[in-house]
Amino acid sequence: MSGAPLPVPAPALVDVSGLRIGIRQGSREPLRVVDRADFQIGRGEIVGLVGESGSGKSMVCRSLIGTLPRRGAFIMSGRIEFAGHDLASIDERAWRDIRGKKIGYITQSALAGLNPVMTIEAQLREAIDQDLSANAESSAARAKGLLDVVRIRRPEVVLRQFPHQLSGGMRQRVIIASAIAPRPQLLVADEPTTGLDVTVQAEIMKLLRTIQADMGLSILLVSHDLALIDDVCEKVVVMHAGACIETAGVEQLAKPKHPYTAALQRSRIELAAPGQELVTIVGRPPAVGSWQAGCRFADRCDMARSDCRQGDHPPLRPIGQGRSSACLHWDRLP
Numbered sequence: 454m455s456g457a458p459l460p461v462p463a464p465a466l467v468d469v470s471g472l473r474i475g476i477r478q479g480s481r482e483p484l485r486v487v488d489r490a491d492f493q494i495g496r497g498e499i500v501g502l503v504g505e506s507g508s509g510k511s512m513v514c515r516s517l518i519g520t521l522p523r524r525g526a527f528i529m530s531g532r533i534e535f536a537g538h539d540l541a542s543i544d545e546r547a548w549r550d551i552r553g554k555k556i557g558y559i560t561q562s563a564l565a566g567l568n569p570v571m572t573i574e575a576q577l578r579e580a581i582d583q584d585l586s587a588n589a590e591s592s593a594a595r596a597k598g599l600l601d602v603v604r605i606r607r608p609e610v611v612l613r614q615f616p617h618q619l620s621g622g623m624r625q626r627v628i629i630a631s632a633i634a635p636r637p638q639l640l641v642a643d644e645p646t647t648g649l650d651v652t653v654q655a656e657i658m659k660l661l662r663t664i665q666a667d668m669g670l671s672i673l674l675v676s677h678d679l680a681l682i683d684d685v686c687e688k689v690v691v692m693h694a695g696a697c698i699e700t701a702g703v704e705q706l707a708k709p710k711h712p713y714t715a716a717l718q719r720s721r722i723e724l725a726a727p728g729q730e731l732v733t734i735v736g737r738p739p740a741v742g743s744w745q746a747g748c749r750f751a752d753r754c755d756m757a758r759s760d761c762r763q764g765d766h767p768p769l770r771p772i773g774q775g776r777s778s779a780c781l782h783w784d785r786l787p
């Protein structure tokens with residue numbers, strides 16, 4: 454094994470355990486879309502959540518913000534501990550003091566979320582008013598301060614502008630500013646740079662890191678692209694077919710201890726040598742509702758043995774040095 458052991462964590466800010474999310478389908482058994490999410494987010498930590506599209510990342514995010522699709526999706530079992538609450542079981546009233554206030558949220562579709570007929574200042578002041586820790590500083594001064602935090606130059610000009618006058622990258626900075634305006638303890642960023650061009654993506658990622666350092670908040674940063682979050686996160690949680698299958702420090706992940714993570718690493722575009730074909734992960738992830746017994750990666754895994762196809766999906770287990778893997782044969786990886 455490689456890398457220094459992760460420091461012993463203080464009590465985590467977020468502790469998700471055994472989380473299972475289902476979609477109701479009339480009289481039939483609910484469809485499980487998340488089945489075994491287990492991970493922690495420490496205070497001040499940036500944790501990456503990666504996995505192919507459809508692996509359940511957004512469902513996990515939505516359970517952390519209390520916005521699972523109203524029609525159908527529900528938490529079947531498990532706990533989501535956050536600052537003394539179990540978010541898996543609180544009611545809508547309790548959510549109102551948490552969602553957008555103690556836990557901020559940005560998504561790829563947030564770009565559409567800015568109000569086209571409100572100035573940036575008006576939108577930021579609305580977000581600032583969500584701050585529960587009422588503060589003497591005027592919301593006008595705080596609006597300007599927020600644009601400084603998200604590194605927008607000439608904030609006094611931008612405050613008077615409307616969203617359509619800003620570039621995509623600038624708009625995403627404004628969205629981040631309004632998400633952090635109520636001083637949340639946790640920011641959930643679900644693919645926050647999808648649709649932005651590559652240089653802007655890298656800038657926004659860097660910005661999230663700066664904000665974390667400035668404000669000391671924790672961030673859950675979701676991406677289907679391991680390379681994108683590699684520079685930003687301290688710890689990475691890998692999801693496959695509704696389950697968390699590996700967690701490790703970002704440096705440790707260079708030596709994956711789950712064959713799926715290894716496949717993700719191999720498929721990273723930047724690792725493809727010039728002239729060499731881009732490596733992709735063989736096969737498709739198993740469709741929700743048709744998960745086989747045992748490990749859901751077994752059909753795509755060249756290390757799979759007969760024990761991999763039996764019983765429940767293998768749970769994440771600690772494998773030392775602060776990391777964990779759901780692979781029964783993790784010790785056969787180099």
Ligand SMILES: Nc1ncnc2c1ncn2[C@@H]1O[C@H](COP(=O)(O)OP(=O)(O)O)[C@@H](O)[C@H]1O
Pocket residue numbers: 476486504505506507508509510511512513522525741
């Ligand atoms: N409203 C919904 N109704 C039924 N199934 C859904 C709904 N939203 C998502 N799903 C299914 O849940 C699974 C997980 O989706 P999602 O969390 O969005 O994955 P990811 O964010 O990793 O791409 C997918 O198979 C998706 O098709």
Ligand SMILES: [Mg+2]
Pocket residue numbers: 510511512643644
């Ligand atoms: Mg998603």
